[in-house]
Amino acid sequence: MSTIVAGYVSTPEAEAALEWAIDHAAQSGARLVVVATTGAAAEVGVSEEQEIDALRGRLDGAGIANEVFHFHGPAAGAADSILDHSRRVDADLVVIGQRRRSPVGKLVLGSTSQRVLIEADCPVVAVKPR
Template sequence: MSMNTVLLAVGSKDESRLEELAETAASVVDPDGRVVLLHVFDRERYDTIETQLNIDEDSEVTPDDVSERSRIVSDVAERLERAGVDYEIRGALGETAESILDKSESLDADLVVVGGRSRSATGKALFGSTAQRVLLEADCPVTFVKDRSEEQTEATVPA
């Protein structure tokens, strides 16, 4: 199956799994394909970032611009660059699942990569409401990436 356009959705809750998210997207995208790195902001977070970046409210700043200046996005972008993957950065303002679904549709994405909480003690995957909605409603396959670091900590046995 061709993976020409992979939509990689990242947000502030993904900080502990950026490496896994970047690796996953890089490993599945076609050699001549691209990863679209999407950061979805809620209004509060967006306003905070605008203030931190001293962006003049009258300037023509788009969510794409704000996304490009996000630390999380630049971290993932760097990792994709090192992996030699072609990528572009997009931003969206609004409800996360809705924005991911809209963007995957408008891009005609071949795959969506999202993160979520790690497994519970009983081994069940705990999907946040965003990941769950994307998994259920996306028009294309969805890859769910959970935190590896949390799992390793849980499995550590005292010496």
């Protein structure tokens, strides 16, 4: 069974990437491993645990083999977490959300997706929201 790793945080870009990963896993019979960074849910009154539970329920409801890893830490560490998990599970594919940023914005602020694209040991799909 092949394994897909997807990075997730509550953003339109990551939401699009997760939908793509769920669809691809369902079609290919792959296992989906999600590295989830939480925090945005607190803004709407949802705890991190509730957010992770909802994500697990969504994946289970899609009928695909899955695991969810909850990443706790600064946003700058999210790329390391995605890369580490993709290596640990010997991922066949990594799926990430991509937002539009200027070259200067990437230089000044860094980019999780840029690091994953450059450093992953397997193919990476970058998904933009519609």
